[in-house]
Amino acid sequence: MSSNSNNNSTLKSYVDSATGAVQNTVGSLIGSTGDEAEGKARQQKGHAEYDASHAAAKLPGATVSSAGVAKDDPNRTAGSWNQTAGSAKEFVGGLVGSETLKQAGHEQNRAGREQEARGQLNDLASGVGDRAKGAVGSAVAGLTGDRARQAEYQHRHDAGKTQQRGAELDIQRQAEAKEQP
Template sequence: MSDGNSSTLQSYVDQATGMAQRAMGAATGDSATHNQADANLQKAENEHAASHTTAKVGPFAADPNTGATAKDDPSRSNASWDQTVGSTKEAVGNMIGNESLRRAGVEQNAAGKEAEAKGQLKDWGQGIADRAQGTVGGIQAAVTGDREEEQKWRDMHDEGKVRQRGAEADMAKKGGQ
């Protein structure tokens, strides 16, 4: 793991270390070990929270910890447009009493929502795949000592993480409506 690259895995390692230190401190009565355990547990909690942080700006997601970015699947933007146009048609159809226009708006809005959900799932799945491939590739590059290749795989992992977290954030936002 690179310095400054918050990771869920690293948070688990720090949590296990902290728990072991806490047990050792309790068994020996050593307050310094107990304090170090508390520091590691706090660090683990912070890393875990940071690894789930993603900022969304339009069709982009970014990880403020690593600087990695990922662009949403283009179908998601088109789907958002279809929802907006569909809602407008529905509202105008209601306002002027045109049932055909209202119905067309409802259908276009529903099609947009379906396409957006499919795009979110595609981004989420691609993010998971990129994270896994980046992790495996990074391990292979680390074993061979190729630092440039290792960085390429780390970048792929980080972009996948951002893509996955961005899709999860959008799905959670839509689920809360």
């Protein structure tokens, strides 16, 4: 974890939520309304930290999060474009009665979905890997007192986190879109 208080951590959110729950329960059991209220507040803080840790915004070709900005795998952008172009061909083919154009559009749309999915999986795997390497490297550099390397590894962790969150956001949106009637 970074000492930077603006860098939200999922682990810290879990710790704060659990600590708050325990403090709330103990306060309730011993009749201490102050401890109970403080525990509830800590739990709410943990939930807010969790939400902030998972927040990401998509831009064309990139993801922005509290940890930074990460460029998307080129297959994600190209795949999205192929889906759009394929859908347009399908529409025009149906409009003018061209089964060939309609079928070509359908195939391009399908290929674009597959291409985008490959890019999402690449970004997800790369992000998880960079987060892990960054966390371990930062911890080791911190133990050895190498602050410059620690900062480099923390940057790698943060970039991986943003990349992972961007892929997760796209995958979640696509799953939600499939659930819509």
